[in-house]
Amino acid sequence: MADRSRNGLPRGRDQKSAAEEPAASPALADSADSAHSNHGDAPDLRWRRGESIKSYLHEIGRMPMFAGKADEVRHAKAMEEAVAAFRMALLAVPAVLERFGDMRRLEEDARRHATELTIEHPDTDDDPPSFKKKKRSALHHNPKFQRMHQHAGRALRAIRVMRQAEAEHRTRHAHAVKTRWRNAAMALIRSGQLHRYEDLLLTEIERAADRAIALAALRSRRIAVRRELRELAASLGVPIREVPALIGDLREKRAQMQRLANQFAEANFRLVVSVARRYIGWSNISFGDLVQEGNLGLMKAVWRFEHRRGFKFSTYATWWIRQAITRAIADKSRLIRVPVHANEVLNRLMRMQRELDKEFGREPTEEELAQKLGMPLKIVRKLLRIQYETNVVSLNRPAGDDADTELGDFIPGEDGTAAEETLADRDLAAILDKNLKKLSPREERILRLRFGLQSGELADEPHTLEQIAEKFALTRERIRQIEAKALRRLRSFHRNKPRDLNPFLRQR
Known part of the structure; x- marks a missing residue:
């Protein structure tokens, strides 16, 4: 990635210098117009087919920006809370932690501990009522029985106290299990592993929940249906009656998280345009495609931004936007893709070729390039051949700003007839x-x-x-x-x- 400062954060301009550029002003739209697929529902960053980049720039120019650093931090905190709420709700589903092995170990430990503490006291008495009455009358006058009754009373009181203590211990143990679960969930969130799987996990939960809700609505008594319901309940780790509330809560929290992320991105679309302007003419990629690639980098920055470090969002996002654009130029500027390592060497060769062209007033020879770069002549010839063979233009490349026509539409047929x-x-x-x-x-x-x-x-x-x-x-x-x-x-x-x-x- 880009260069970073000593504290590990990327270095870049502050928000004032980056955001004050007239990125979405009409003047920029005119100059830009003349110059030239992680998380669910991202904002619609594309313009419709037939709509010019100029219209797109005017549209994002009407989107509100943050009022200042305080407003930005407030939005970042709200998004952080929404993300944490969604992930905690996701981890509250037993199946999720079981996927990582944590919840299963906690449940086994709790079940084993509770079983060791549980004392079964069956209360069975099969004697008929008449016999009980006679037995009580006969034993009432027996001194030995009276002493036994006193001892039994004391024993029962002791058992009652033991059961109360056992119930209190169970409650404390349940709190301990809940605390351990919360600690495991927070550790999983802090590890950074959850965000890579949360979309997949949510999709699996939604699929199982929708199936369970559909089967429960049938109210069927068929053995196969009831067996499948039990299997779905076991896979989710919750009773079927709790599934609708569970999935509704997950979807609501996820939608709130997406809304805040979209607002954060829309407030910084102009930053993408201001960065993408600097790369016009670097490659065959149109300005509109550069903006789109920058928008992808912006979304990555939105999900990874940490406001507690004290940096402005534009300082952090600028590097993600630049990385996305430069990587797109390296990967997509040529119709035939060149590996990244070869592309870096090829760029050095092209820069040296331009410098020698200015110095000599003519195109440098292969031997001169090899000498200046300190490369074998064989490698230089191979790189020049790669440059020649891959520097082609696609016939599907848009021929205008509106993308209604392609370059191939202007090529006559074999007979020379348009x-x-x-x-x-x-x-x-x-x-x-x-x-x-x-x-x-x-x-x-x-x-x-x-x-x-x-x-x-x-x-x-x-x-x-x-x-x-x-x-x-x-x-x-x-x-x-x-x-x-x-x-x-x-x-x-x-x-x-x-x-x-x-x-x-x-x-x-």
Whole structure:
């Protein structure tokens, strides 16, 4: 990545110097217009097909910016709280921690500890009521029984105290398990591993929850359905009746997190434009694509920004935007991709070639380049060949700002005829075919042979009057008369409907 300062943060300009550039002003939009796919629902950073980059710049120019550093910090704190709330809600699903192995170990420890502390005291008495009454009456006057009753009372009171102590211990142990779970969740969040998997985990939970809700709505008593419901409940780690509230809470917290991230990004779109302006002309990538690549870097900066370090967001985001743009130039500026390491050496070669061109007033030779760069001549020749073979332009590259036309649309066909002329010839041939069919069959055939008109085309060789006369076994004069009559009829058709042929007559 970019250079970093001693404390590990990227070095860059502060927000004032970066954001004060007139990135989204009308003047910038005019100059830019003339100069030239992590987290769910990102803001719509694209402009519609047919909409110019100028319109896009005016649109982001109307988006509100942060009022100052305090406003920026307030938004960053709100987003931080929303992210923490979503991740804690996600980790509250037992299946998530089980995925990492933490919750399963905690549950096993808690279950083993609770089992060791649990004392079962079954209260069973199968004697009938009449026998109980006689037994109590007989034992009531027995001194030995009275002493036993006193001892039993003391024992029961001791057992009652033990059970109360056991219940209190269970409660304390439950709090301990909850504390351990929270500590494990916070450790997982701080480790930075969760954000790479949270989208996948949420997708799996949503899929299982939606299936469980759909099956529960059927109210079916079929064994297969009930078995699948039990399996889904086990996979989620919560009862089926709690699934709708669980998934609703997750989606609500995630939507809130996305809204705050979108607001943070929209307030800094102008920063992307100001950075992308500096890379105009560096490659074949259009200014609009540079802005889009910068927007991707901006979104990465939004999710990774830490306001507690005291840096302004623009200082941090500028480096992410630059990295995204420069990486796009290295990876996408050539139709045939060149590896990054080879691209760096190739850029050195091109810079040296330009410097020697200015110094010598001519294009340097391969030997001179090899000597200046300190490279073997074989490597220099290989790099020049790569530069020549990969420096091609795609025919699908937009030819204008509106991206309605591509470069290939302006290349004529193999016969040298433009596409517009070919389409016009086809339209003219269709109109002529329609009018020729109004003539008699003999008149139509004579005109087609005379002027080289085949059905649907205009590419046949014309015949002379003598050649046509031989085909019809008529004299040359008779063929001429039939031709003249047929042409008069065609002219009458044109006078009746002049709009059919007028466009072609103006072009020719």
